[in-house]
Amino acid sequence: MQAKSTYRDRDETELAVLDALVDAREEGLTIFEVRASVDAPIDDIEDALAALKADDLIRVTNADSETRIYPHDRVIPDEAETDDPSLVDALREKLPF
Numbered sequence: 001m002q003a004k005s006t007y008r009d010r011d012e013t014e015l016a017v018l019d020a021l022v023d024a025r026e027e028g029l030t031i032f033e034v035r036a037s038v039d040a041p042i043d044d045i046e047d048a049l050a051a052l053k054a055d056d057l058i059r060v061t062n063a064d065s066e067t068r069i070y071p072h073d074r075v076i077p078d079e080a081e082t083d084d085p086s087l088v089d090a091l092r093e094k095l096p097f
Contacts, residue, residue, distance in 0.1 A: 004077045007057065008092060013040045014048040021058060021071040028061070028068035 002008070003018045010018070020037035021029060029037065031049075038045055049069065052058045059070050 002077065003071065003075045007075055011048065011051070013038065013044045014051055016040065017045060017048045018052060018057065018071060018075060021069060022076055025071055025076055028070040030066065030068060034069065 003015070003022050007018060008015060016038045017034055020034060023037075024033070031045075034049070035042060035045055038048075040048075049058070053060065057072055057075050059072060061068050061070070
């Protein structure tokens, strides 16, 4: 699953991190799981996480000495939005913006 189209005009690494978090929205991801899910250098992933946190698109929890990262609810698409991608989304996927 991908993040809402409203949030798709972000840096490539930020978008990959956000999509990975949306896919694991129920259980969240650790930094190691994010790193395994996103094909980018760790420094880029850390910068992406910092930018997403600054924009209040993710939340971080510390429970049982484990840090987990979750997407905010407003980033998760509705069921209707995930069924049929818009023309703009299709163009974004095809063209190198």
